[in-house]
Amino acid sequence: MKTLLLATAALTLGATFASAQTVRLGTEGAYPPYNFINDNGEVDGFERVLGDELCKRAELTCEWVTNDWDSIIPNLVSGNYDAIIAGMSITEERDEVIDFSQNYTQPDPSAYAAAMEDVDLEGGVVAAQTGTIQASHVAESGAALIEFATPDEAVGAVRNGEADAVLADKAFLDPIVGESGGDLMFVGEDVLLGGGIGIGLRESDGELKEKFDAAIQSMKDDGTLNALIAEWLPGMAQF
Incomplete structure (x- = not known):
């Protein structure tokens, strides 16, 4: 999906999931149907539904945060939120700065x-x-x-x-x-282009990565992820 200029994100400031009571999910809110702001001023779209379900399965309390695309990785690294769910493709360039969950879509x-x-x-x-x-x-x-x-x-x-x-x-x-x-x-x-979309995480947050990986896999296994893809992203290859 998208790639950022990562130079400003190279400095990790040490914020960790372990210190957070609530997991904050960062998204752009401007890229329908993946994520957008609805008429009620709330985050909506494929990734809102997906993220809420992943948090439920991982037994996490989550809240949504919006951030401009050009600074979405630096603000993850600096601790303004704990994960990125924003139509972000898994790329080698990004993987040098942050970590990723397993993909929740095929390459679009x-x-x-x-x-x-x-x-x-x-x-x-x-x-x-x-x-x-x-x-x-x-x-x-x-x-x-x-x-x-x-x-x-x-x-x-x-x-x-x-x-x-x-x-x-x-x-x-x-x-x-x-x-x-x-x-x-x-x-x-x-x-x-890209290797499918995944959740972006700080490299220090291995525990959170494991929780999201397990939740994504469970949605793949029971078919609910494919159902969401069919609803929100018709025509995209399924798992």
Whole structure:
């Protein structure tokens, strides 16, 4: 899903799960259907339902915290929350700074969306959210990368002609393209990036990792994780 610039997160400040009575779950709240803020001002989406169920199975008391994407890993490391559940792909770059649970989704296809079919995806201007695996892919593809703080702004760059196309998770783009009335369309080939989504954790929190790993595995084993994927992420490969 997404990748962060990690230089500011390299310093671990020693906050641990063991000292916390309540496990704080950090999410962006701006990446539907994975996570978003609903009309009641509450975190909602696939990861809200998943996170609540994981905490129930792990017998944890959890609360949700929202954080801007570009600082979501540094604020985990500094102890502002205890875990990240935010559409975060498991990558080697991230794994050098934080730890991950086992994956709770398969790799999600990324897709290009544009305002017209005849778009040069390798030589044109392609928008992506700052610090994501999509942005890294565009930068390596030969296209001119233009980055934005939020995925909605990246889509907006295509609508206003600032970019030729946008690259993002297909699950995020699908309803936007479908509701655009033909103003946006998928172009080119889907791209598989990352190793699936997992929960991001501090490397010092091995006990919490074990609890979440066991809860995720139990949801895989009894089919409830696949049911959630089918409900929230239709078309995504299941376990």
